[in-house]
Amino acid sequence: MNVIHLSAECYPVAKVGGLGDVLGALPKYQCLSGLKASVVMPYYDRKFVRENDFEVVYEAASNLGNRPFNFQILKERTNKLGFPLYLVHIPGLLDREEVYAYNDETEQFVAYQLAFLDWMVQTPKKPDVIHCHDHHSGLVPFLISHSGRYRNLSAIRTVCTIHNGQYQGWFGWNKVSYLPEIDLTMTGLLDWGGCINPLATAVKCCDMFTTVSPSYLEELSINSNGLEHLFQMEKAKGRGIINGIDMQVWDPGTDQMIVNNYTTDSLKKGKFKNKKLLCHEFGLAVKKPLFAFIGRLVSEKGSDLLPEIIAKSLLTHKNKINFIVLGSGELVVENKLKKLYHGRHKNYNVFIGYDEMLSHRIYAGADFLLMPSRVEPCGLNQLYSMRYGTMPMVRRTGGLKDTVVDFDTPKGYGITFEEASIENVCEAVDRAVKLYSDETKLNTLQKRMMSLDFSWNTSAKQYINLYKSLKHL
Ligand code: ADP
Ligand code: GLC
Numbered sequence: 001m002n003v004i005h006l007s008a009e010c011y012p013v014a015k016v017g018g019l020g021d022v023l024g025a026l027p028k029y030q031c032l033s034g035l036k037a038s039v040v041m042p043y044y045d046r047k048f049v050r051e052n053d054f055e056v057v058y059e060a061a062s063n064l065g066n067r068p069f070n071f072q073i074l075k076e077r078t079n080k081l082g083f084p085l086y087l088v089h090i091p092g093l094l095d096r097e098e099v100y101a102y103n104d105e106t107e108q109f110v111a112y113q114l115a116f117l118d119w120m121v122q123t124p125k126k127p128d129v130i131h132c133h134d135h136h137s138g139l140v141p142f143l144i145s146h147s148g149r150y151r152n153l154s155a156i157r158t159v160c161t162i163h164n165g166q167y168q169g170w171f172g173w174n175k176v177s178y179l180p181e182i183d184l185t186m187t188g189l190l191d192w193g194g195c196i197n198p199l200a201t202a203v204k205c206c207d208m209f210t211t212v213s214p215s216y217l218e219e220l221s222i223n224s225n226g227l228e229h230l231f232q233m234e235k236a237k238g239r240g241i242i243n244g245i246d247m248q249v250w251d252p253g254t255d256q257m258i259v260n261n262y263t264t265d266s267l268k269k270g271k272f273k274n275k276k277l278l279c280h281e282f283g284l285a286v287k288k289p290l291f292a293f294i295g296r297l298v299s300e301k302g303s304d305l306l307p308e309i310i311a312k313s314l315l316t317h318k319n320k321i322n323f324i325v326l327g328s329g330e331l332v333v334e335n336k337l338k339k340l341y342h343g344r345h346k347n348y349n350v351f352i353g354y355d356e357m358l359s360h361r362i363y364a365g366a367d368f369l370l371m372p373s374r375v376e377p378c379g380l381n382q383l384y385s386m387r388y389g390t391m392p393m394v395r396r397t398g399g400l401k402d403t404v405v406d407f408d409t410p411k412g413y414g415i416t417f418e419e420a421s422i423e424n425v426c427e428a429v430d431r432a433v434k435l436y437s438d439e440t441k442l443n444t445l446q447k448r449m450m451s452l453d454f455s456w457n458t459s460a461k462q463y464i465n466l467y468k469s470l471k472h473l
Pocket of ligand 1: 016017018019021294295296326327328353354355356359378379380381382
């Protein structure tokens, strides 16, 4: 079976968050299971693209309404990622450095989808399944069914995975002319709340949709930024499949981005060595428990709560604990976090920005990882932290609820709390501090979480079974 994944991100080519991680791993594990999986993504002017060898496999002209554009499909020559990687290159639209930073995002992603479909129309060997990820490719299931231009693709099955329902790619009806000739009796499929809504369109038109955890599938019917009713109606074709992690990239035993590798057997010593280096780097005290936060500084992640959580907990615990934050996002939160550091602080430090290597050093060196998320479709941070023996402290929502079991229950290994509130998180910190003083218990729990299997093996197979079930549609 031949499956093409469409995504705006794919690690290590371009990653902003977990979407990149998933697309860098899922196709690789699917190929190992015997599937022919590939990724087609926008071209970015980034290190990976500059430093690797690509060949042009297709080129043509297309148009966004009355705006013509030329495009090329480039293929990475060596299969370096473990699956075929294709880039859609459009001078002036898809040739820039950032993934999401531009005002013409609608034009970028519509052109990306049209170029991909124009190429597919001309390709003799069609894929069996097109697997769209998030709203950036959400119009594809509609276009292959309701545009005359893509009629010869209509037998291809479509799956849409929702990694984050908060972002839907809305644009006004004044831009409908970007789409090629479409069946005008079907335009209702494009609409949600008076706008063209690519995520809603994907959910309506795909054969099946998935969410990145079973709990998130339930939650979307209650809270999905205006799409609640749609998810209630379409629930029957939804499935929740939890993400996995790439064990080749995220393994404390072999990770090239940390200085001291360790396994379950050498956990205590190995973690301490990494913590020592990290604390030294950030001016923190190695003997105190180290709490970390890594992620986008946006409301979904509860990152606005961090400054107060940190200040309050330091006061309660008389500075006998440490905090480190790595992230970027909303300016107000960035500024508050910087202000808290105030030029120097012995028990807290912050790095504003994106730093892949530093994230690995923190997963390895911290004792606890905070995730006070308001919304968390799956969450990969808690899976990485567990792999590195760093106890996740998570709000019980979405994928966090599905992957972290509180240590107070039999076979548990993490810390969970109900609300994304300062009180709940501070109480969780209190529990963590108490646990930290019981070294034997903490060590047992760390070993337990490190031996959990969150590899892609199970989830990649679940996707394959889903594709197979589509054959009968
Ligand atoms: P989301 O996709 O919503 O951002 P996930 O938990 O699925 O959340 O994935 C986040 C990914 O991005 C993880 O690999 C995490 O380590 C990484 N990440 C987030 N912020 C940063 C940052 N500032 N520097 C380095 N890595 C980061
Ligand atoms: C999204 C979600 C995150 C999930 C990731 C990968 O960005 O916010 O929870 O882990 O996608 O599926």
